[in-house]
Amino acid sequence: xxxxxxxxxxxxxxxxxxxxxxxxxxxxxxxxxxxxxxxxxxxxxxxxxxxxxxxxxxxxxxxxxxxxxxxxxxxxxxxxxxxxxxxxxxxxxxxxxxxxxxxxxxxxxxxxxxxxxxxxxxxxxxxxxxxxxxxxxxxxxxxxxxxxxxxxxxxxxxxxxxxxxxxxxxxxxxxxxxxxxxxxxxxxxxxxxxxxxxxxxxxxxxxxxxxxxxxxxxxxxxxxxxxxxxxxxxxxxxxxxxxxxxxxxxxxxxxxxxxxxxxxxxxxxxxxxxxxxxxxxxxxxxxxxxxxxxxxxxxxxxxxxxxxxxxxxxxxxxxxxxxxxxxxxxxxxxxxxxxxxxxxxxxxxxxxxxxxxxxxxxxxx
Amino acid sequence: xxxxxxxxxxxxxxxxxxxxxxxxxxxxxxxxxxxxxxxxxxxxxxxxxxxxxxxxxxxxxxxxxxxxxxxxxxxxxxxxxxxxxxxxxxxxxxxxxxxxxxxxxxxxxxxxxxxxxxxxxxxxxxxxxxxxxxxxxxxxxxxxxxxxxxxxxxxxxxxxxxxxxxxxxxxxxxxxxxxxxxxxxxxxxxxxxxxxxxxxxxxxxxxxxxxxxxxxxxxxxxxxxxxxxxxxxxxxxxxxxxxxxxxxxxxxxxxxxxxxxxxxxxxxxxxxxxxxxxxxxxxxxxxxxxxxxxxxxxxxxxxxxxxxxxxxxxxxxxxxxxxxxxxxxxxxxxxxxxxxxxxxxxxxxxxxxxxxxxxxxxxxxxxxxxxxxxxxxxxxxxxxxxxxxxxxxxxxxxxxxxxxxxxxxxxxxxxxxxxxxxxxxxxxxxxxxxxxxxxx
Numbered sequence: 001x002x003x004x005x006x007x008x009x010x011x012x013x014x015x016x017x018x019x020x021x022x023x024x025x026x027x028x029x030x031x032x033x034x035x036x037x038x039x040x041x042x043x044x045x046x047x048x049x050x051x052x053x054x055x056x057x058x059x060x061x062x063x064x065x066x067x068x069x070x071x072x073x074x075x076x077x078x079x080x081x082x083x084x085x086x087x088x089x090x091x092x093x094x095x096x097x098x099x100x101x102x103x104x105x106x107x108x109x110x111x112x113x114x115x116x117x118x119x120x121x122x123x124x125x126x127x128x129x130x131x132x133x134x135x136x137x138x139x140x141x142x143x144x145x146x147x148x149x150x151x152x153x154x155x156x157x158x159x160x161x162x163x164x165x166x167x168x169x170x171x172x173x174x175x176x177x178x179x180x181x182x183x184x185x186x187x188x189x190x191x192x193x194x195x196x197x198x199x200x201x202x203x204x205x206x207x208x209x210x211x212x213x214x215x216x217x218x219x220x221x222x223x224x225x226x227x228x229x230x231x232x233x234x235x236x237x238x239x240x241x242x243x244x245x246x247x248x249x250x251x252x253x254x255x256x257x258x259x260x261x262x263x264x265x266x267x268x269x270x271x272x273x274x275x276x277x278x279x280x281x282x283x284x285x286x287x288x289x290x291x292x293x294x295x296x297x298x299x300x301x302x303x304x305x306x307x308x309x310x311x312x313x314x315x316x317x318x319x320x321x322x323x324x325x326x327x328x329x330x331x332x333x334x335x336x337x338x339x340x341x342x343x344x345x346x347x348x349x350x351x352x353x354x355x356x357x358x359x360x361x362x363x364x365x
Numbered sequence: 366x367x368x369x370x371x372x373x374x375x376x377x378x379x380x381x382x383x384x385x386x387x388x389x390x391x392x393x394x395x396x397x398x399x400x401x402x403x404x405x406x407x408x409x410x411x412x413x414x415x416x417x418x419x420x421x422x423x424x425x426x427x428x429x430x431x432x433x434x435x436x437x438x439x440x441x442x443x444x445x446x447x448x449x450x451x452x453x454x455x456x457x458x459x460x461x462x463x464x465x466x467x468x469x470x471x472x473x474x475x476x477x478x479x480x481x482x483x484x485x486x487x488x489x490x491x492x493x494x495x496x497x498x499x500x501x502x503x504x505x506x507x508x509x510x511x512x513x514x515x516x517x518x519x520x521x522x523x524x525x526x527x528x529x530x531x532x533x534x535x536x537x538x539x540x541x542x543x544x545x546x547x548x549x550x551x552x553x554x555x556x557x558x559x560x561x562x563x564x565x566x567x568x569x570x571x572x573x574x575x576x577x578x579x580x581x582x583x584x585x586x587x588x589x590x591x592x593x594x595x596x597x598x599x600x601x602x603x604x605x606x607x608x609x610x611x612x613x614x615x616x617x618x619x620x621x622x623x624x625x626x627x628x629x630x631x632x633x634x635x636x637x638x639x640x641x642x643x644x645x646x647x648x649x650x651x652x653x654x655x656x657x658x659x660x661x662x663x664x665x666x667x668x669x670x671x672x673x674x675x676x677x678x679x680x681x682x683x684x685x686x687x688x689x690x691x692x693x694x695x696x697x698x699x700x701x702x703x704x705x706x707x708x709x710x711x712x713x714x715x716x717x718x719x720x721x722x723x724x725x726x727x728x729x730x731x732x733x734x735x736x737x738x739x740x741x742x743x744x745x746x747x748x749x750x751x752x753x754x755x756x757x758x759x760x761x762x763x764x765x766x767x768x769x770x771x772x773x774x775x776x777x778x779x780x781x782x783x784x785x786x787x788x789x790x791x792x793x794x795x796x797x798x799x800x801x802x803x804x805x
Contacts, residue, residue: 098493098511169646175768199505215753219670222748234647346508353769354504354578360761361580363753364587 029058030279031286034071034086037064039248043302044087046320048290055289058282069096072274076101081276084283090132090268091345097131103273104130109284111292113311122293124332126342127308132270133291136305139266139331139340140178143227143246146256148237157186157263160238161214168237171230174220176359177348178265182240183210185263191341198347204355208362220363231257247304247329251319259329264340266331268308306332438783445556445776450498451548454491455482459549467569471542476525479536483529484521487514501771502544502555502564509535543567556777581761581778588758589785591676592740596687598680599736600729603687607728610688611695622692629685637746640678644669644750675747675755682746683739687732694728731802734793738786758782 033049035041041064049060063083065071069092075081088096096102110133113122120128127134142160144153154166160182172179181194187210189197197203219236221227227241228249239246243259250257271287273280289295296307297315304326307313313333319326327333331340396404452459457478465475486492496510513532521528529536547555547565558564558571562579566572573579606625610618628636643649651665660666668674698721706716744759751760758778765775793799 095493095497098490098496098514100490100493218753220753233645235645350500350505350508353501353771356764356769357578357580360756360764361578361583364580364583364756 029056029282031058031060031282032082032084032279033060033062033286034068034083035062035064036066036068036087039244039303040305043299043305044290046302047295047299048286051295052286052289056285058286060286067092069093072096072272073101076275079276081274081278083274084277084279085271085273085286087135087269088132088272090126090134090270091349093132093270093272094129094345095349096272097129101275102131103275103277103280105133105271105273105284105287107133110288113309114293114315115311117311119291122309122311124308124310127268127270131272133272133287134268134270134308135291135296136270136299136303137266137268137308137330137332138305139243139264140173140182140240141243141246141264141331142182142238142240142260142262143231143257144238144260145231145234145236146258148234153258154238155260155262157182158188159260160240161186161210163214163217166238169217169219169235170214171219171221171227171236171239171241173240174222174363176355177352178240178343179211179359180204180207180355181265181343182263183207186210191263194341195344195347198351204358208358211362228255228257231255243329243331244304251322261331261336261339264331264336265343266337266340267343269305270308300330301326304329306330308332441776442780444773445780446552446554448498448548448553448556448773449551450494451545452551454486454489454495455479455545455549457482458545462546462549467546471526473524473526476529476536477523480517480521480525480529483510483513484517487518497770498548499541499544501559501774502547503541506535506541506544509533509541539567543569556773557781559774560777560781581758584756584758584761585781585785587756588741588782591672591679591757592737595676595679595683595740596733596737598676599684599687600733602680603684603691603732604725604729607688607691607695610692611698612700625685625688628681633682633745634749636682637678637749640674640681641669641750644674644677669750670752670755672751672754674750674752675757678746678750679740679743683736686735686739690731690735691725691728694725694731698724726797727801730793730797734790734802737789741782741786 031052033044035044041062045062049062052058053060067088068083068086069088072083072086072088073096075083093102097104107120107128108118110119110128112118123134124137142154142157144166146153148168149166152165154160154162159166160170172182180198184194184197184203184207185191187206189203189206198207219230221230221239221241224242224245227236227239228245230236231239231246232249232253232255243264246257246259249255250259271291273283273287277283291309293307293309293312294315296309297312297317299305300307300312300316301318301320307316307330313327316326316330318324319329328335330336398404398407402410458475461475461478471479483492486495492510492514493507496507496514499510500507513529513536516532535541543565547553547569555565559574560581562574562582563571564574610621610625612618613621641648645651646665646667648669650668651660654660655662655665668677702720702724703716706720707713711719742759743757744763747755747757748760748763751757759782762775762778762782765771765778790799
């Protein structure tokens with residue numbers, strides 16, 4: 001649990017630094033944010049933290065974690081909460097909310113939409129729960145190396161499973177989640193019926209039978225950085241990976257990677273407030289500020305994760321540092337959204353353990 | 366304390382002979398020091414002081430080992446059998462289980478207790494903990510608990526059986542009640558059963574898990590099998606190297622030693638990634654083979670992301686742990702023994718087999734034990750290069766720690782692994798003898 005120690009040490013340091021510098025700088029407001037770091041944390045820095053400090057004069061102290069949900073549990077149970085706001089995945093937010101680790105956030109305190117629509121109606125379905133305010137939507141997408149398929153291009157989940165028409169190895173995340181859905185989609189199950197099919201033993205058998213057809217040609221990835229690397233090395237011709245990673249490699253490193261939005265499965269990340277957060281008022285102010293339509297849109301210019309608010313979509317401008325629009329690269333752009341579906345959180349919270357065991361037994365067998 | 370062999374005892378007897386009467390204090394025949402304290406007391410006092418000083422010197426290490434090793438391992442062992450997630454938050458229904466024998470059908474009192482507990486847990490927002498605990502045993506029940514929790518917060522009207530079944534018919538399921546009975550005990554063997562691909566049926570009997578979910582026993586066997594194979598490979602590859610190092614002149618052998626140690630000083634991740642670069646299908650070795658015409662471009666060898674990759678990378682990473690103890694033992698072997706055997710007519714093979722090799726056994730034992738125990742717990746290398754057929758039990762432990770968050774299951778698997786290693790250590794002690802172990 002090295003990362004946890006890092007967190008405890010770094011939060012302690014951050015807290016100590018904040019405490020030291022407070023009197024000197026004569027600032028009375030501080031928000032401690034627990035974030036993911038990397039390009040994602042950077043997008044928050046540009047779109048939320050810097051403007052917030054400028055507008056309110058409050059200090060935003062950011063601490064990075066591998067997964068901010070893990071230290072929250074430790075903090076609340078130890079009764080030593082040092083974070084005010086944390087960025088977590090949707091599934092973790094709902095789980096921690098059920099376990100009483102989070103403060104509830106009242107949707108009426110959030111900024112209204114650009115046209116004055118109340119926040120509760122402006123956010124997309126599921127982006128607001130008792131304890132959670134969505135900040136972005138990311139998705140699992142199929143991607144391929146354009147140079148490997150000079151003639152016909154793959155375009156659907158079924159093509160991913162078609163080794164004859166589109167030869168080459170595949171790479172998929174080592175785990176049951178996403179892969180079972182993809183297998184059923186490729187097997188012809190309509191998106192709306194995926195989870196009801198997976199609820200039945202026959203549906204799970206069917207998904208594994210479909211995965212069997214490409215099992216020998218799959219390299220399983222565990223870290224998000226692996227799929228673009230495997231594509232770049234030529235080890236695989238197609239990948240099933242997070243859209244942001246593929247986008248970064250395609251844009252930043254000019255790789256000929258193309259994303260297939262057909263069959264994308266999207267999930268959400270967003271803010272939560274740990275129970276007993278020391279600076280409640282400032283934290284609520286920070287959450288309301290950062291989830292205003294303009295701020296969410298601005299964050300999306302820095303990373304290809306879509307804003308979960310209807311009125312943000314039209315505000316998203318060009319990809320930061322270029323003159324190309326970011327819009328078509330977001331999972332939430334209307335065209336892309338229509339081609340995919342949302343990951344069913346309740347299903348995975350219920351069946352993750354069981355299907356993970358089954359997946360590992362299948363993998364090893 | 367004062368045994369006949371104790372030098373201090375001897376001095377005391379001698380002194381007794383010289384000065385039979387004590388100047389003051391003490392009865393006749395009792396030796397005293399100059400200030401009148403009986404000698405035996407003064408001696409034991411000074412020894413106690415010495416012992417205390419010695420204890421103070423080792424205290425930091427003792428505390429360090431206690432805090433960083435014994436306590437965490439104890440906690441892990443405890444967690445593998447202890448899970449209060451259900452009993453702690455559902456006290457009334459747990460009490461009903463304690464009062465009613467196995468197999469008793471849940472009556473209205475049971476449902477009333479369940480309803481009261483669910484309401485309280487929903488209010489306290491602990492229902493997610495209960496649901497998570499139940500979900501380990503009956504997949505799919507977490508949402509049953511959380512969804513029911515949301516509904517009962519408004520209050521339930523008796524009869525409770527009907528009220529709960531109106532919310533969800535699954536509340537009548539005998540499987541669920543049997544699982545709740547198991548979970549109502551805070552100390553449980555359930556995680557160990559699951560770690561051995563076993564489960565309890567509705568009557569409390571231990572049965573094998575459904576075939577498609579049996580994975581752990583197979584992975585335990587694979588882990589021990591692969592570790593033994595890797596140990597054997599490091600021996601085959603490391604023995605000649607260690608022999609060469611031990612017999613070359615010091616200047617040359619020091620140079621070679623750096624080659625052995627250099628990879629040892631390199632980050633594990635760097636070495637593993639280097640193997641990926643070398644072995645992958647578009648990698649250096651395959652490119653070379655294709656260029657030489659040994660394999661066709663379409664039939665590049667799959668050497669990584671499978672068991673082969675795991676074996677190659679782990680053997681390389683663990684090789685120094687075999688070479689170093691072998692080397693340090695071989696350095697101390699007197700070459701004149703082998704020369705003597707040869708001069709007495711032994712062939713070089715016989716001299717090696719009967720004279721040289723037996724003398725390397727302490728180093729071999731130490732190296733083999735080190736490599737095997739490290740290999741059994743290896744995690745990052747199989748995770749990166751293992752693909753599907755190179756997964757080991759440690760990857761499952763990591764999965765339960767970080768993904769499914771079922772720490773009790775991770776603890777049970779880790780405890781079994783620890784137990785397996787201890788058994789092998791005991792077997793080793795019986796066969797070879799741990800006192801023969803030599804690291805240098």
